[in-house]
Amino acid sequence: MLKLVYDERHKLHRDPEDIHPEGVWRVEASAEMLWRSPARDYVEVIKALEPDYEAVLLAHDPEYVEWIRRECSKGFHYVDADTYVNEYTCDVAASFAATAREAALRSVETGEPWFILARPGGHHAGRRGPAMGAPTLGFCIFDYVSVATRALIGSGHRVMIIDFDAHHGNGTQEILWEEPRAVHVDIHQKWLYPGTGDLEDVGGLGAEGTKVNIPLYPGSGDAHYAWILENVVEVVRNIFEPEVVIVFAGFDAHRDDRLAELDVTESTYILFGSYLRDLLRKGEIRGVVAVLGGGYGNGMITSFIGFIEGLVGTREKPTITPTTPGKYIEYGLEKILKLLRRTVSTLSIRSS
Ligand SMILES: [Zn+2]
Numbered sequence: 507m508l509k510l511v512y513d514e515r516h517k518l519h520r521d522p523e524d525i526h527p528e529g530v531w532r533v534e535a536s537a538e539m540l541w542r543s544p545a546r547d548y549v550e551v552i553k554a555l556e557p558d559y560e561a562v563l564l565a566h567d568p569e570y571v572e573w574i575r576r577e578c579s580k581g582f583h584y585v586d587a588d589t590y591v592n593e594y595t596c597d598v599a600a601s602f603a604a605t606a607r608e609a610a611l612r613s614v615e616t617g618e619p620w621f622i623l624a625r626p627g628g629h630h631a632g633r634r635g636p637a638m639g640a641p642t643l644g645f646c647i648f649d650y651v652s653v654a655t656r657a658l659i660g661s662g663h664r665v666m667i668i669d670f671d672a673h674h675g676n677g678t679q680e681i682l683w684e685e686p687r688a689v690h691v692d693i694h695q696k697w698l699y700p701g702t703g704d705l706e707d708v709g710g711l712g713a714e715g716t717k718v719n720i721p722l723y724p725g726s727g728d729a730h731y732a733w734i735l736e737n738v739v740e741v742v743r744n745i746f747e748p749e750v751v752i753v754f755a756g757f758d759a760h761r762d763d764r765l766a767e768l769d770v771t772e773s774t775y776i777l778f779g780s781y782l783r784d785l786l787r788k789g790e791i792r793g794v795v796a797v798l799g800g801g802y803g804n805g806m807i808t809s810f811i812g813f814i815e816g817l818v819g820t821r822e823k824p825t826i827t828p829t830t831p832g833k834y835i836e837y838g839l840e841k842i843l844k845l846l847r848r849t850v851s852t853l854s855i856r857s858s
Pocket of ligand 1: 799
């Protein structure tokens, strides 16, 4: 069974006029369509845990947490040009952070996949706020993916993060920059907000090659994503041998999306879901936790369903002929993989 975390408390985080693109409707429509899909029989619905700021502190500095809680206590307002909070926002985000930690630890024990329908977003929130020079928090408050990853590393596990949200996961990257026990593959649109995520950004000292950035040009489409799954994600996984995969599942690379232009269809998400299902079934990994990321048009709903159906096996794996996104990616990747192999070899020495 897939454990699906759906909790009505996400609705508490909302702007009074309902005009922000990261609206309540995103989770509501996703859940409603899932109840009507064939995947429904393979899904167990679970509520989020109570807010726990200890979980948040796995990823963020206490000063940031104190500051954002103070902002939340003031009620609805924008803390920057993109990101609003209200009196509930911090608790809602801390609730999904606690849930992400729990899901990660339980998934690796039972081998069951999890999907957390979290709001607000997470991957742009850095240790102390906006990350890697970004101007804003980009709709995000706490980085659930980093929380889950840190919890797993603390229990001795190696983690692979796949972030296929159209925007770069600058918060996650900053938080885990010097962490060699987490490999982070981030597929995103080049030059889109927050502007980070260059191929040359490979991780800090001792973690070189564990941060794998794949910036794509607008219009890339399913064929490039299929190529990346085969030649980046699977190759990296094979070298790194993670026990758990944490996915930042943003569906804004879909061609309907109003914030990105990556031109992907549902097929890509079915493919990624099926891929993770196969890894679990073959025993290549012991757990999967996906957390909802972006997606701001109706395409995100069908993409979410596609990903879930791939993950539970109610949809056939689509046939997509992979095409390379370009020599610049191939050359850059070669260098990154060399660094990753070296870092992995030092990891094995340290743990043996
Ligand atoms: Zn996004």
